[in-house]
Amino acid sequence: MIPFTLETVLYAGAIGLTAIGAVGMVMSNHMFRMVLALVVAEAGVNLLLILSGYRGGAVAPILEAGAAPLPMVDPVPQALVLTAIVIGVGVQALAVGLLIRAYQAYGTLDVRELRRRMEDDLCAAAGVTSPTSLHAPGDGPLPVPEAQAQGVRG
């Protein structure tokens, strides 16, 4: 039986947030929701890291001259989380930036639709028929679009 203490509740919250985010990333069909799920999961993991240095009733790890040293929380995970938050913000901003460009190009952020459009685009540029093409196998090769003329690699 797991004891019902403050720490258990905190750990459950952190792991729960991570799980919600991770499941959201895997299950959602919309690119932007995936980014949001990533944000939630990252918050959960950051809490988990903070908890790894947590001590009940301890003070912030600042040593003042002359003061008697009290029990302190571990400062290392806090430094790590600070770094992780900054990295996370950067990556999320980059993701949203790329999503805007993808939406401008294809007009959708649906994962499957976007993937199919990209795959078709890729195959058209390489001059092969797409395996995800909606045409039946008997329809013959897809017409090669003008994109091929743009450049050697399209």
Add this chain to the structure above:
Amino acid sequence: MSSVVLAIVLPLLAAFLLQPLDRVAPSLARLLGPATLLVAAWVLAETWLTRGSVPFTVALGGFAPPLGIVLYVDALALLFALAVPVFGLLFWPWSAAGEDRVREQALTLLLLAAAAGLALSGDLFNIYVFYELVAVASFGLAAAKGTARAQVAAVRYLLIGAFGSLLILIGIAIVYTKTGTLNLAQLAQLAPGTLDGPAGLAAFALMLIGFGVKAELFPVNTWVPEVYATAPARVSALLAGLISKLAVLVVIRLLVLVFDQPSAAQLMLVLGILGTLAGELAAWRARDFPRMLALSSIGQLGMVFIAFSIGGELGLLAALGVALHHLLVKPALFALSNRWSGSLEALAGAGRRSPLSAALFVLFALSLVGVPPLPGFWVKLLVLVGLAQQGEALHLAAMAVILAVTVLEANYLFRLALRLYRRADGAPEPPARLDLATAGLLGAGLIAVTLTITPVGEGLRQIAAQGADASVYVGTVFPQPVALRDGS
């Protein structure tokens, strides 16, 4: 403080100086990147020559480990760190134009600086930060062409990469909760009592999948074909050749130092087998040249993991062999694919138009398949011998898989080689002179290794022996507690 730090710091500094310098003096900015990489390569080569193979550490900022962050420099780290500026120069974006040129050069420098950091760092969180730097730079480079499909591929790559980083962070949280340190040498000391249970295995599995995103490990490699088909060929060459190997190096360090347990090796073996099978089968079905190369690189990286799961000095030697062989061959093939990016059918007759590039392709294909005098044969032999020595059911299955995919590799590579020499109209343009020179240089390197296979093999064996010995690592980082080091 040793000059090794410069190999990380100078490219990092240059990456951020490039943009302002380009405004003031464009001709200087053009030279800044290559000059920085030359200095970095020289610093590392000089360290190798003066220090020999004696490992040493560099305490960053003068703070001693375990509280401070150390760079750990041994022959294994130097070998990979030296490959970073060398391949950076080989695949430098000379031909990118205008505003894109500065952006791509700055991102490449950022990628290379962080890659050198990955090779040298001796602190788990420091490795995570460098890994994230590599990731962000590679997301930018993957979208460098600016086409819509490149941006979609980049954003899908980014989401998988961010998911992987998340798993690494959870792994780090577990490790820190269990041990209270992130210094790899101290972890090596503490691991036997704290990380050999299920929690340690979970932490390793999370970090393996996390670092596996860049190492093209099954199942987090779905980004590979999309990105390599949409990014510039030089970026694909750097990501497939160089960056994947540095992620492998991190996993090697983790497994040797921290998670030295049979179940961890077994997990790697299973994922390696699945990756090899999936990659080679998909490559066999691929219908355009860049994606065929991308998928075959998944297969080759799977073999690196199979090789390393053998364990010990022989396992590390085999893994190093496969990894370095792939490092020579795959970037060269990507250089050839720059102009030959169309479908495989469209490549008919390309060999008649450019006999030298077709000859190079055949050379690399023969080595990839493993035809005797070439290095590809020796590395496959090493892996098979190592697996046979282990002799458990899973190892025998891995042997069968490697032999089976060799047949597949031979089929799809020779099929293309025959097609290159077929008589046909409308053959594609021959590869550009720069790409051909790069591929030729790497081909010459491959032949040089073939001719000097005995000394090269002996050198690698020494590097592997040193790298596989955790006590050397611990003894170098913490020279005081001599009790941990045996008398020799």
